Amino acid sequence: MSPTLPFHPLVLIDLGGTFAFAISGAVAARQASLDLFGILALAYITACGGGIARDLCIGAVPPAGMADYRYLLVALIAAVTTIGAYRWVTRLRYPVLLFDALGLGLFAVVGAHKALALGHNAEVAIIVGVLTAIGGGVTRDVLLGRVSVVLKREIYAMAALLGAALAVVGTRLGWPPLWSTWVPIAACVALRLMSMRFGWNLPRFVVER
Amino acid sequence: MSPTLPFHPLVLIDLGGTFAFAISGAVAARQASLDLFGILALAYITACGGGIARDLCIGAVPPAGMADYRYLLVALIAAVTTIGAYRWVTRLRYPVLLFDALGLGLFAVVGAHKALALGHNAEVAIIVGVLTAIGGGVTRDVLLGRVSVVLKREIYAMAALLGAALAVVGTRLGWPPLWSTWVPIAACVALRLMSMRFGWNLPRFVVER
Amino acid sequence: MSPTLPFHPLVLIDLGGTFAFAISGAVAARQASLDLFGILALAYITACGGGIARDLCIGAVPPAGMADYRYLLVALIAAVTTIGAYRWVTRLRYPVLLFDALGLGLFAVVGAHKALALGHNAEVAIIVGVLTAIGGGVTRDVLLGRVSVVLKREIYAMAALLGAALAVVGTRLGWPPLWSTWVPIAACVALRLMSMRFGWNLPRFVVER
Numbered sequence: 132m133s134p135t136l137p138f139h140p141l142v143l144i145d146l147g148g149t150f151a152f153a154i155s156g157a158v159a160a161r162q163a164s165l166d167l168f169g170i171l172a173l174a175y176i177t178a179c180g181g182g183i184a185r186d187l188c189i190g191a192v193p194p195a196g197m198a199d200y201r202y203l204l205v206a207l208i209a210a211v212t213t214i215g216a217y218r219w220v221t222r223l224r225y226p227v228l229l230f231d232a233l234g235l236g237l238f239a240v241v242g243a244h245k246a247l248a249l250g251h252n253a254e255v256a257i258i259v260g261v262l263t264a265i266g267g268g269v270t271r272d273v274l275l276g277r278v279s280v281v282l283k284r285e286i287y288a289m290a291a292l293l294g295a296a297l298a299v300v301g302t303r304l305g306w307p308p309l310w311s312t313w314v315p316i317a318a319c320v321a322l323r324l325m326s327m328r329f330g331w332n333l334p335r336f337v338v339e340r
Numbered sequence: 341m342s343p344t345l346p347f348h349p350l351v352l353i354d355l356g357g358t359f360a361f362a363i364s365g366a367v368a369a370r371q372a373s374l375d376l377f378g379i380l381a382l383a384y385i386t387a388c389g390g391g392i393a394r395d396l397c398i399g400a401v402p403p404a405g406m407a408d409y410r411y412l413l414v415a416l417i418a419a420v421t422t423i424g425a426y427r428w429v430t431r432l433r434y435p436v437l438l439f440d441a442l443g444l445g446l447f448a449v450v451g452a453h454k455a456l457a458l459g460h461n462a463e464v465a466i467i468v469g470v471l472t473a474i475g476g477g478v479t480r481d482v483l484l485g486r487v488s489v490v491l492k493r494e495i496y497a498m499a500a501l502l503g504a505a506l507a508v509v510g511t512r513l514g515w516p517p518l519w520s521t522w523v524p525i526a527a528c529v530a531l532r533l534m535s536m537r538f539g540w541n542l543p544r545f546v547v548e549r
Numbered sequence: 550m551s552p553t554l555p556f557h558p559l560v561l562i563d564l565g566g567t568f569a570f571a572i573s574g575a576v577a578a579r580q581a582s583l584d585l586f587g588i589l590a591l592a593y594i595t596a597c598g599g600g601i602a603r604d605l606c607i608g609a610v611p612p613a614g615m616a617d618y619r620y621l622l623v624a625l626i627a628a629v630t631t632i633g634a635y636r637w638v639t640r641l642r643y644p645v646l647l648f649d650a651l652g653l654g655l656f657a658v659v660g661a662h663k664a665l666a667l668g669h670n671a672e673v674a675i676i677v678g679v680l681t682a683i684g685g686g687v688t689r690d691v692l693l694g695r696v697s698v699v700l701k702r703e704i705y706a707m708a709a710l711l712g713a714a715l716a717v718v719g720t721r722l723g724w725p726p727l728w729s730t731w732v733p734i735a736a737c738v739a740l741r742l743m744s745m746r747f748g749w750n751l752p753r754f755v756v757e758r
Contacts, residue, residue, distance in 0.1 A: 160700070168707050170702030183606070188392070190401035191674045192608035193664075202671050203465030214754055246402075254409050255402045269483070274687070276696045278485045282369070287376050326573040333375040336423055397601070399610035455611075463618050464611045476693070487694045491578070491587030500585050542584040545632055 141237070141312075146205050148234020151227050153178040153209035154220060156271050163275050173205060173271055174210035181266030185242050185259040189249050218240060228327065234240040235287065236319035239294035240312060242304070253299045260295025261288060286326030289333060294319030350446070350521075355414050357443020360436050362387040362418035363429060365480045370422060374483050383419035384412060385406055390475030394451050394468040398458050437536065444496065445528035448473035448503035449521060453511070462508045469504025470497060495535035498542060503528030559655070559730075564623050566652020569645050571596040571627035572638060572688050579631060581693050591626035591689055599684030603660050603677040606666050646745065653705070654737035657682040657712035658730055662720070673716045678713025679706060704715060704744035707751060712737030 156177025158168040179196030186194035196202050213220050220227070242263025246256040265281050265288045272279035281287050294315045301311030325331070365386025367377040388405030395403035405411045420431050431435070451472030474490050474497045481488035487515040490496050503524045510520030534540070574595025578588040604612035614620045620648030630665030631638050638645070664674040683699050683706045690697035700706050712733045719729030743749070 154597075159735075161754055164753055165700045166702055166753045168710075168751055172700060172706070186604055187396055188402055193606055196677050197606060197673045198670060203672060203676075217754070228595060251402050254412060258406050258412075273482060273691060274697065274700065276485060277692060278372060278374070279483065282374045282483065284375055286373060288381070292377075295422045325549060333377055334377075335375045335434060335651050336370055336374055336426070396605055397611055397615060460611050461616060463621060464615045467615050467621075468717075482691060485694060487581060487583075488692065491583045491590060493584055497590070501586075544582055544584045545579055545588075545635070547560055547724065 141241075144233050144237045144316075145241070147230045149178045149202055149205045151230035151234050152267055154213060154223075155231065155268070156206075156228050156337065157210040157213035158217075159271055159275060161217065167214075170214060171207060171210045173214070175206040175273065176274070177267040177271040178202065178206040178209070179267065180270040181238060181263045181268075182242070184262045184266040184270075185245070185263040185270075188259050189246050189251055189255065189261065190246070218318075229324075232320045232323040232327075233316075234291075235264050235291055235323055236294050236316040239291040239319055241288065241300045242285045243295040243298040244312070247302055248256040249300065253303065256299045257292070257295045260298065261291045264288070264291035269337070278339050284332050286322060286331050286333060290319045290323040290326070291305065293322055341355045350450075353446045353525075355358075355410065357446050358387045358411055358414045359418045360439035360443050361476055362415040363422060363432075363436050364440065364477070366414075366419040366422035367426075367429065368480055368484060370426065376423075379423060380416060380419045382483065383422070384415040385483065386476040386480040387411065387415040387418070389479040390447060390472045390474065391451070393405040393479075394454070394476040397456050397468050398460055398464070400454070400458065403545050421441070428476040431438045438533075440549070441499075441532040441536075442525075444473050444500055444532055445503050448500040448528055449507045452507040452524075454506040454522070456508065456511055461525050462512065465508045466479070466501070466504045469507065470500045473497070473500035484509040492545075493541050495531060495540050495542060499528045499535070500532055559659075562651050562655045562734075563659070564619065565648045565743055566655050567596045567620055567623045569629045569648035569652050570685055571624040572631060572641075572645050573649065573686070574624075575628040575631035576635075576638065577689055577693060581637065585632075588632060589625060589628045591692065592631070594692070595685045595689040596620065596624040596627070597685065598688040599656060599686075600660070602684040602688075603663070603681040605667055606677050606680070607664050607673065609663070614708045647742075648681055650708075650738050650741040650745075651734075653682050653711050653741055654734040655707055657709040658716045658733045661713040661716040661733075662730070665717065665720055666718065671721065675710070675713045676718045678716065679709045682706070682709035682712070682744040682753040701754075702750050703749060704740060704749050708737045708744070 153174040157170050157174040158171035159177075165173065173264075177203050179194075182196045182202075183194040186192065186196070201294040237266045239260045243260030268281050269279045272281070297315035297318055298311055301314060305313070351528045362383040366379050368385040368386075369382035374382065388411050390405055391405045391411075392403040395401065395405070448469045450463040452469030455468045460468075479489050481490070506524035507520055510523060515523070571592040575588050575592040576592035577595075584592065595668050597612075599613045600620075601612040604610065604614070657678045661674040661678030664677045669677075686699050687697045690699070715733035715736055716729055719732060724732070
């Protein structure tokens with residue numbers, strides 16, 4: 132995605148989502164007592180790791196998260212903000228969760244569209260859409276030596292899956308681009324926000340011994 | 341590998357191996373209390389992660405494990421089976437170990453052959469053969485926050501190495517394709533099954549303090 | 550990098566750095582009670598994992614760490630040495646740390662130059678330079694289920710960042726190749742060695758609760 136209008140809503144959500152993802156990486160890194168480099172690195176990897184994995188899988192090298200300086204810049208600003216204004220960032224909890232949800236929807240949908248635009252099939256598009264949305268967060272947790280919350284609870288990856296699948300379905304059904312972008316994003320964000328509001332979780336299955 | 345005969349033995353082993361690998365991912369995910377998405381994701385990653393890593397390394401994008409819907413489908417069936425019939429799956433322990441061994445051999449040999457077919461050298465073929473066979477299992481354990489059993493005990497990766505190396509040697513010596521496929525698979529599976537039967541392990545080295 | 554003179558200083562540092570990185574992987578694997586395969590695998594991954602990740606990101610497949618047998622060979626020699634002469638290796642602590650620092654500088658600078666040579670921009674070059682230098686060590690720690698020391702303390706990744714950034718700046722400023730290679734390596738190695746000598750660390754930020 133290379134939007135040309137600086138105030139296009141997609142750009143704002145993209146950078147806002149990158150910022151929110153980077154905040155979550157920096158906060159987790161700081162809580163794990165990483166040093167300055169570790170905090171910067173985790174902010175960047177959480178924000179851009181999913182997109183980088185997507186680009187490797189669909190043959191788009193170098194990955195946009197490396198070649199486009201804006202992603203790195205926004206991630207570094209988020210990291211420095213987390214370091215310098217930690218109390219303020221923790222008080223920003225709700226805006227950050229909102230932008231995280233928006234970023235989740237946008238990353239899943241844009242990831243799927245990018246795969247389709249490069250000629251890949253529906254299955255590849257859905258898988259890399261989900262990978263774009265959750266890859267950074269899972270990598271953050273792997274680097275911190277813990278099982279990722281993305282795999283354990285909350286409707287998070289499933290919301291990304293809904294967004295990516297709707298983006299593919301809409302494109303295949305010939306929806307106009309505006310629809311096949313915004314309807315899936317709205318569905319993903321709505322599911323994510325409602326699951327947080329109402330405490331929805333996916334089922335887990337107790338092991339019978 | 342794109343076999344055209346649906347009942348070709350390679351297809352049966354390939355899908356059987358995928359199923360067995362996915363079962364091991366789903367069982368481990370369930371034991372680690374992952375949610376529904378986590379179980380589906382770990383089944384898929386355990387079954388297809390090695391092949392995806394291989395394809396990234398040899399420039400075959402998109403990876404077959406993403407582009408060919410059969411792998412995803414088989415992994416999801418294995419995950420759902422593990423959820424719905426956990427007792428039955430645990431009673432299936434021996435067939436699953438058998439297909440796991442068959443999958444190990446097939447993945448190592450097919451991985452090596454795919455690298456050779458794309459013009460890569462012997463070293464690349466052997467390394468990506470082993471990567472195909474063990475990459476999914478190692479990724480499963482990394483995502484679950486534990487040191488992979490593949491790196492710690494049992495003759496598992498070494499059996500894959502034997503299979504991949506024999507596939508390369510056989511091809512270089514001009515064996516007919518049938519031989520350079522089945523002899524290495526048989527050697528890998530035999531070594532794996534015998535090591536389980538007789539409790540063979542690779543040496544470990546106690547650290548002298 | 551494919552140097553043709555066997556005793557070119559870059560070759561010596563490259564193989565010496567590979568050896569030092571592989572030693573650190575093999576020692577860590579042995580201390581974690583991995584088996585023979587685990588020790589060999591961790592030596593190889595620690596030495597070559599960063600370069601492999603770099604090559605995937607800049608589209609240089611197959612990765613040099615897989616296609617060039619010398620890297621694998623040196624890593625295996627380091628692993629076998631660690632197994633057979635563990636006491637001797639631990640007594641080699643200072644030479645290993647020295648070559649580790651040299652390898653860090655060389656990997657960062659050569660990684661950045663390789664990206665530039667393939668036509669990538671400055672940001673890509675700096676990121677993959679750092680990735681080349683620290684990717685193997687981070688992967689080693691992830692496989693051992695621990696938070697990487699690279700992200701937690703010491704001036705290590707930051708020294709690599711200095712080297713990669715100077716290599717890009719020097720190249721952009723039109724320095725002769727010899728300068729834009731050796732000045733950044735020297736700066737990285739000097740910063741790394743001084744930080745070890747004087748116990749420098751990057752700041753960490755205590756979480757206020």
